[in-house]
Amino acid sequence: MPPRAKKTRKAASQGGKRYPLNMRTTFEVRQQLENAARNSGRSLTQEAEYRIDRTFQTERLLSDVLSLAYGPRLAGLLLAIGDAAKDTVVSISLNKLDDVTGMKWxxxxxxxxxxxxxxxxxxxxxxxxxxIPEPGAIPAPPEGMDAAFGKIIWMHNNGIMGVASAQGRLARLRGTLDVEDDGRLEEQRKLLGHLVQRIKD
Structure with missing residues (x-):
């Protein structure tokens, strides 16, 4: 009698198969799911799965959007900064038994x-x-160069470009620098809320 073939373990991910996910939620969330399911024509379970899947897609979009706006290296740095800041806020909130969302930090x-x-x-x-070169160690740009461009080179060479750029952005946010809106100022002000009032002249 020939030996029986060994049973192979099925792959954990199977496209059409569904696996149970037991969960409890608030009355408000259930109502929102029921309304969304009614409008979409999906069942309550299908709507919940659809919404959960969309959150994962949105998370993946974040790195793509940041990379498009700032380039991959700065995008990675911003994500690392954001996660470290968020971890700090959550830890502080838990230690203080305060608002876990960290809105008060x-x-x-x-x-x-x-x-x-x-x-x-x-x-x-x-x-x-x-x-890092000492400030003033690098001479000013040669004569004849565009004044604005020459100033930028001089600030970079003397290590003050970062401070100048930050001060320029802060001046735009508080509205004391009369420049054309680059499309992000209003959104940044909206997100910062009352923090904008802390920017000093």
């Missing part, structure tokens, strides 16, 4: 300082090796 000097340190730690971790 921006008004807590101690918590804000911890987030600032987390951001600094991430940025410093990726700092390239090499010497």
């Amino acid at each position: 921006v008004d807590d000097p101690s918590a804000y300082d911890q987030v600032a340190k987390a951001v600094s730690e991430i940025v410093e971790a990726f700092r390239p090796e090499g010497e």
Whole structure:
């Protein structure tokens, strides 16, 4: 009698097969799911699965959008900064038995300082090796060069471009720099909310 063939384990991911997912939710969320399912023609279970799948797709979109806006390296750095800041906020909130969403950290000097340190730690971790020229060690651009472009080169060579860029962005946010809206100012002001009022002249 020939030996029986060994049973092979089925792949964990099977396109059409559905696996049970037991979960409880609030009355409000269930109502929203029921309304959405009614409008879409899906069952309640199908609607829940659809919504969960969409959240994963949205998460993947974040890195794509950031890469498109800022380039892959800065996008990766921004994501690392955001996650480190979020982890800090959540830890502080849990330790203080406060709002776990962390919405109050921006008004807590101690918590804000911890987030600032987390951001600094991430940025410093990726700092390239090499010497930074002393301010003033590099002469001004040659005569005849466009004044604005020459100023940019001089600021870069003397290590003040970052501060100048940040100050320019802050001036735009507080509305003291009369420049054309680059399409992001209003959105940034909306997201920052009352924090914009803290920007000093």
